[in-house]
Amino acid sequence: MSEQWLTSxxxxxxxxxxxxxxxxxxxxxxxxxxxxxxxxxxxPVYGENADNLIASSQVIATNFQTVSAxxxxxxx
Amino acid sequence: MSEQWLTSxxxxxxxxxxxxxxxxxxxxxxxxxxxxxxxxxxxPVYGENADNLIASSQVIATNFQTVSAxxxxxxx
Amino acid sequence: MSEQWLTSxxxxxxxxxxxxxxxxxxxxxxxxxxxxxxxxxxxPVYGENADNLIASSQVIATNFQTVSAxxxxxxx
Amino acid sequence: MSEQWLTSxxxxxxxxxxxxxxxxxxxxxxxxxxxxxxxxxxxPVYGENADNLIASSQVIATNFQTVSAxxxxxxx
Amino acid sequence: MSEQWLTSxxxxxxxxxxxxxxxxxxxxxxxxxxxxxxxxxxxPVYGENADNLIASSQVIATNFQTVSAxxxxxxx
Amino acid sequence: MSEQWLTSxxxxxxxxxxxxxxxxxxxxxxxxxxxxxxxxxxxPVYGENADNLIASSQVIATNFQTVSAxxxxxxx
Numbered sequence: 001m002s003e004q005w006l007t008s009x010x011x012x013x014x015x016x017x018x019x020x021x022x023x024x025x026x027x028x029x030x031x032x033x034x035x036x037x038x039x040x041x042x043x044p045v046y047g048e049n050a051d052n053l054i055a056s057s058q059v060i061a062t063n064f065q066t067v068s069a070x071x072x073x074x075x076x
Numbered sequence: 077m078s079e080q081w082l083t084s085x086x087x088x089x090x091x092x093x094x095x096x097x098x099x100x101x102x103x104x105x106x107x108x109x110x111x112x113x114x115x116x117x118x119x120p121v122y123g124e125n126a127d128n129l130i131a132s133s134q135v136i137a138t139n140f141q142t143v144s145a146x147x148x149x150x151x152x
Numbered sequence: 153m154s155e156q157w158l159t160s161x162x163x164x165x166x167x168x169x170x171x172x173x174x175x176x177x178x179x180x181x182x183x184x185x186x187x188x189x190x191x192x193x194x195x196p197v198y199g200e201n202a203d204n205l206i207a208s209s210q211v212i213a214t215n216f217q218t219v220s221a222x223x224x225x226x227x228x
Numbered sequence: 229m230s231e232q233w234l235t236s237x238x239x240x241x242x243x244x245x246x247x248x249x250x251x252x253x254x255x256x257x258x259x260x261x262x263x264x265x266x267x268x269x270x271x272p273v274y275g276e277n278a279d280n281l282i283a284s285s286q287v288i289a290t291n292f293q294t295v296s297a298x299x300x301x302x303x304x
Numbered sequence: 305m306s307e308q309w310l311t312s313x314x315x316x317x318x319x320x321x322x323x324x325x326x327x328x329x330x331x332x333x334x335x336x337x338x339x340x341x342x343x344x345x346x347x348p349v350y351g352e353n354a355d356n357l358i359a360s361s362q363v364i365a366t367n368f369q370t371v372s373a374x375x376x377x378x379x380x
Numbered sequence: 381m382s383e384q385w386l387t388s389x390x391x392x393x394x395x396x397x398x399x400x401x402x403x404x405x406x407x408x409x410x411x412x413x414x415x416x417x418x419x420x421x422x423x424p425v426y427g428e429n430a431d432n433l434i435a436s437s438q439v440i441a442t443n444f445q446t447v448s449a450x451x452x453x454x455x456x
Contacts, residue, residue, distance in 0.1 A: 006319040009377050015082040018100070022107050024322070024368065028361025031326050033351045046354035047109045050122035054131045055358045057104025061138040062365040064100065070377035073085050073146035091158040094176070098183050123185045126198035130207045133180025137214040140176065149161050149222035167234040170252070174259050199261045202274035206283045209256025213290040216252065225237050225298035243386040246404070250411050275413045278426035282435045285408025289442040292404065301389050301450035310395040313453050328398070328444065332437025335402050337427045350430035359434045366441040374453035 009070035017071055021063035025056065085146035093147055097139035101132065161222035169223055173215035177208065237298035245299055249291035253284065313374035321375055325367035329360065389450035397451055401444035405436065 005027065011017040033039055046052030068074075081103065087093040109115055122128030144150075157179065163169040185191055198204030220226075233255065239245040261267055274280030296302075309331065315321040337343055350356030372378075385407065391397040413419050426432030448454075 004319060006322055007317070009318055009372065010379070013083070014085055015080060018082055018103065019107075022104075025361055025365065027322065028326075028364040029357045031323075031364070032357055032360040035351075038352055042352065042354045042357065046358065047111075048114055048118065049354065050118045050125065050128050051131070052354050052358060053105045053108055053118065054122065054128060054135060055355070055362070056108040057101055057135045058131070058138065059358060059362045059365050060104040060107070061101065061135050061142070062362065062369065065138065065142050066365070066369050066372050066377075068085065068142045068146065070372065070379065073142075075086070075146065089159070090161055091156060094158055094179065095183075098180075123187075124190055124194065126194045126201065126204050127207070129181045129184055129194065130198065130204060130211060132184040133177055133211045134207070134214065136180040136183070137177065137211050137218070141214065141218050144161065144218045144222065149218075151162070151222065165235070166237055167232060170234055170255065171259075174256075199263075200266055200270065202270045202277065202280050203283070205257045205260055205270065206274065206280060206287060208260040209253055209287045210283070210290065212256040212259070213253065213287050213294070217290065217294050220237065220294045220298065225294075227238070227298065241387070242389055243384060246386055246407065247411075250408075275415075276418055276422065278422045278429065278432050279435070281409045281412055281422065282426065282432060282439060284412040285405055285439045286435070286442065288408040288411070289405065289439050289446070293442065293446050296389065296446050296450065301446075303390070303450065308395060310398055311393070313394055313448065314455070329437055329441065331398065332402075332440040333433045335399075335440070336433055336436040339427075342428055346428065346430045346433065350434065353430065356430050356434060359431070359438070363434060363438045363441050366438065366445065370441070370445050370448050370453075374448065374455065 009067055011067065011071060014068075014071075014074045017067040017074065018060075018064055021060050021067050024063040024067070025059040028059065085143055087143065087147060090144075090147075090150045093143040093150065094136075094140055097136050097143050100139040100143070101135040104135065161219055163219065163223060163226075166220075166223075166226045169219040169226065170212075170216055173212050173219050176215040176219070177211040180211065237295055239295065239299060242296075242299075242302045245295040245302065246288075246292055249288050249295050252291040252295070253287040256287065313371055315371065315375060318372075318375075318378045321371040321378065322364075322368055325364050325371050328367040328371070329363040332363065389447055391447065391451060394448075394451075394454045397447040397454065398440075398444055401440050401447050404443040404447070405439040408439065 011020055029039065087096055105115065163172055181191065239248055257267065315324055391400055409419065
């Protein structure tokens with residue numbers, strides 16, 4: 001992907017970190033299926049499917065571990 | 077999401093940390109499906125489905141790893 | 153949940169730590185489905201289902217990582 | 229469980245550590261389904277099912293992370 | 305595999321690290337199914353399947369944890 | 381298993397580490413299903429199944445985390 005979309009894992013707040021984890025999760029799907037049109041068709045399907053919603057939250061949780069560690073858990 | 081819902085990963089007790097992990101898990105679903113009405117329809121489905129309940133507990137466990145590390149496991 | 157069920161991640165032995173991991177895993181299900189009657193109906197289903205049993209063991213393994221780290225792996 | 233089955237996460241070799249990870253994985257199933265007869269019926273099913281075999285290997289991998297960290301990866 | 309495809313986990317930027325995580329995820333599939341023709345048949349299937357896309361993003365997230373830790377989260 | 385198959389988690393290169401992660405993943409299946417003939421029947425099934433291939437890559441990713449940490453990410 002020639003586009004630059006990730007410059008740093010450091011965020012100011014925990015919530016911004018969580019939102020970066022969401023972005024990382026979505027980019028995993030985008031790299032696997034680069035065709036915007038196909039992703040657009042799938043989105044309403046998994047948005048109403050409990051399995052898919054929980055699995056999406058699992059991916060976000062995994063990426064949030066990474067972002068949280070990178071930021072020393074915004075302890076200070 | 078313009079609403080502020082996460083200000084810190086630090087909690088006073090392990091149980092509050094567990095409850096924060098639950099909140100993080102739910103927010104992953106909320107960001108993926110922002111429509112409250114649709115989420116309301118799905119909730120009774122996965123609440124009675126063993127696969128979904130176990131998968132939800134898996135997401136919580138993953139987020140609890142993050143919150144526990146952030147709090148140095150409430151060792152002191 | 154107003155009930156206090158988790159006061160510490162520290163346990164005396166590794167086996168007690170494993171049993172705490174099981175408790176954490178069950179609480180994830182309990183928070184997601186607070187209705188005891190519904191959980192009671194689901195229990196015999198997943199107790200005889202290989203997918204569910206393995207997935208349960210996965211949740212326990214994830215929580216055991218947390219509890220083990222909290223206890224410095226009971227190295228001493 | 230009154231029986232003592234886990235006294236330490238420390239093992240002499242990496243292979244023994246892997247085998248302890250397998251034991252931890254099996255105990256997760258045993259605690260969830262304590263009835264030996266039911267587990268005996270399920271075993272031949274998941275032993276021939278690709279999904280179940282891969283998921284079992286996933287649980288073992290997760291527990292092996294814990295055991296490996298406990299043993300400082302048997303570096304010395 | 306006699307071909308050399310991985311020389312280092314160190315990357316200059318976080319985005320390159322994410323792209324290395326994608327490569328690691330794909331190699332896991334390639335080692336499991338070395339036949340290029342069979343992989344070519346499966347690719348369009350999982351590229352349009354929400355379960356598969358989310359699961360792919362999960363594998364990438366897991367590998368990104370490894371690459372991020374290797375690079376000290378590109379903190380400097 | 382009386383056979384010795386794992387003597388160390390230390391490898392010279394990152395790629396050898398990845399290949400050790402594959403071996404660990406396969407051994408998880410072998411310990412769960414020791415019968416070579418049954419495994420031989422299952423192999424062509426999951427080798428053409430997108431779910432199984434992605435799940436296999438997930439197990440490898442998890443084991444690669446362990447091997448990478450053991451080797452300090454081959455940083456030097």
